[in-house]
Amino acid sequence: MIDAPRRDPYRLTGDVFGGRYRLEEFAGAGSYGAVYRATDTRLERTVAVKILKPDIEESSAGDARALFQREALTAGRLMHPNIVAVTDTGEENGFAYLVMEWLEGRTLEDEMRARGDALTPAEVAVLLAPIADALQAAHDAGVVHRDIKPSNIHLGRANRHVVKVLDFGIAKVVASSSSAAAASRIAGTLSYMSPEQLTGGLIDRRADIYSLGIMLYQMLTDAMPFSGESQGQLIQQHIVAPPPPLQRVRPELPHALSRVVERALAKRPADRQQTALQLYQEFAAALESANSMSTMQAPLTDTFAGEKLSTTTMVPAPASAEHLAATAYPPPAPLAPAGAVTADRLVHDKTTTGASPSFTGSGDDALAASAPDDLKDLRLYAFGGAVLLFLLNIVLGLFGRVLGLTGTGYSYDEFVVELITTALRDATFGAALGVVLSEILRPANHWAVGGGRRLARVFIVYGASGVAGLMGLFVVLRTSFFWFALLLAIIGFVAGVVVCGVRLGAQNLDERKR
Numbered sequence: 001m002i003d004a005p006r007r008d009p010y011r012l013t014g015d016v017f018g019g020r021y022r023l024e025e026f027a028g029a030g031s032y033g034a035v036y037r038a039t040d041t042r043l044e045r046t047v048a049v050k051i052l053k054p055d056i057e058e059s060s061a062g063d064a065r066a067l068f069q070r071e072a073l074t075a076g077r078l079m080h081p082n083i084v085a086v087t088d089t090g091e092e093n094g095f096a097y098l099v100m101e102w103l104e105g106r107t108l109e110d111e112m113r114a115r116g117d118a119l120t121p122a123e124v125a126v127l128l129a130p131i132a133d134a135l136q137a138a139h140d141a142g143v144v145h146r147d148i149k150p151s152n153i154h155l156g157r158a159n160r161h162v163v164k165v166l167d168f169g170i171a172k173v174v175a176s177s178s179s180a181a182a183a184s185r186i187a188g189t190l191s192y193m194s195p196e197q198l199t200g201g202l203i204d205r206r207a208d209i210y211s212l213g214i215m216l217y218q219m220l221t222d223a224m225p226f227s228g229e230s231q232g233q234l235i236q237q238h239i240v241a242p243p244p245p246l247q248r249v250r251p252e253l254p255h256a257l258s259r260v261v262e263r264a265l266a267k268r269p270a271d272r273q274q275t276a277l278q279l280y281q282e283f284a285a286a287l288e289s290a291n292s293m294s295t296m297q298a299p300l301t302d303t304f305a306g307e308k309l310s311t312t313t314m315v316p317a318p319a320s321a322e323h324l325a326a327t328a329y330p331p332p333a334p335l336a337p338a339g340a341v342t343a344d345r346l347v348h349d350k351t352t353t354g355a356s357p358s359f360t361g362s363g364d365d366a367l368a369a370s371a372p373d374d375l376k377d378l379r380l381y382a383f384g385g386a387v388l389l390f391l392l393n394i395v396l397g398l399f400g401r402v403l404g405l406t407g408t409g410y411s412y413d414e415f416v417v418e419l420i421t422t423a424l425r426d427a428t429f430g431a432a433l434g435v436v437l438s439e440i441l442r443p444a445n446h447w448a449v450g451g452g453r454r455l456a457r458v459f460i461v462y463g464a465s466g467v468a469g470l471m472g473l474f475v476v477l478r479t480s481f482f483w484f485a486l487l488l489a490i491i492g493f494v495a496g497v498v499v500c501g502v503r504l505g506a507q508n509l510d511e512r513k514r
Contacts, residue, residue, distance in 0.1 A: 082163050085101045132277055134164075135205075206274065378438050431464075
């Protein structure tokens with residue numbers, strides 16, 4: 001360690017932080033933090049100590065400190081085998097610091113640079129599984145990474161691969177009430193940033209899906225989908241330009257894979273895969289549907305920089321039932337059951353459980369099967385709502401008749417006719433409520449216009465909202481109006497469709513302006 005003072009710009013080597021972390025060697029620095037290899041003297045283990053750089057310009061020091069504290073909070077709350085663990089934090093001699101597990105080896109960026117060539121689809125699938133699982137865990141915890149790129153994916157040593165997602169310094173806590181103003185000013189790497197990050201739009205988990213799509217494109221082709229000569233050109237391409245097809249760079253790649261990546265790179269967040277697990281799921285299904293099994297033999301035959309790929313440490317354990325229940329899509333094949341990992345585990349089972357579709361047939365069929373049936377749940381909820389309110393009306397009417405609460409002058413036949421017509425009116429209202437409830441209970445993009453869904457669903461939902469709004473008063477007050485209420489239902493449906501059409505037109509106009 002004789003040359004440590006020359007190599008250590010802050011001359012902290014040998015200092016002890018927190019009474020237990022002895023800084024051994026300067027490892028490197030980023031935009032606002034510097035990392036040291038250190039020894040935890042209590043547990044006698046190697047750790048990484050990251051400090052807030054003291055030489056940051058005064059104008060940005062406040063933002064940097066906010067980012068540093070956010071990294072400690074966000075990474076500290078995420079306990080996952082594929083996310084770098086933060087174990088301690090504190091301040092020593094004016095230096096804010098956090099303690100992380102020490103990772104030896106190289107990043108995905110180092111690996112691709114050393115290779116100088118693209119990865120095979122099988123290798124990409126093996127890497128995508130733990131990355132997607134780590135992002136899914138972060139997203140379920142309300143954390144959006146916002147800087148997914150190869151340099152933030154750690155692979156470990158060449159002979160022992162352990163995938164870790166790094167650097168949650170600019171992560172956004174979705175559930176937090178804070179404005180995250182500092183993070184919004186230093187929010188990612190331009191080549192991997194989503195259109196909504198660049199335009200100041202709403203940022204959620206789908207921003208990470210876009211960045212992951214860029215990374216998939218890069219891994220499969222050894223090229224970037226967007227590469228403007230200036231920052232302005234690059235930003236413009238992210239916002240409006242479609243990515244070049246994968247086959248333009250690698251003609252041998254299946255078209256089904258190209259469609260999966262192109263969907264992840266959709267300009268509108270609603271048109272992308274909605275979860276990281278869904279992206280992995282579609283990628284694996286595309287490999288299967290494209291008859292790529294010959295290139296996906298046991299992953300132990302794949303290599304990284306001349307070393308055998310150890311999939312037993314790269315693929316995460318299966319997600320828990322609670323974890324998978326948090327998504328609206330069928331779970332992928334088990335990612336790490338006991339025993340050796342074979343190609344069968346890299347693709348979705350041909351037969352899924354429940355009402356989930358089967359991923360068989362052509363690439364188009366596989367992608368169509370992976371999308372939820374937009375109208376099936378509408379029909380189910382509408383029918384349920386109609387039946388429930390029809391029966392409720394009948395029961396209440398009969399109960400009122402028995403108690404003498406209805407008009408006593410009515411003959412029984414007149415009473416039955418009135419009861420059935422009123423029940424039919426209420427059934428119409430119940431069907432509209434069922435449609436609205438179906439939309440509210442969807443896991444994401446409530447009340448989206450277009451939103452990657454069929455236009456039929458969007459118009460039906462808005463129309464049903466108008467029906468429910470205008471008919472509600474007659475149903476709640478238990479009036480005997482029938483034809484007038486149905487007329488209002490028609491007016492309400494037309495009004496809802498008109499409102500939806502106006503919103504669609506305004507949204508398309510706004511996108512053209514962008």
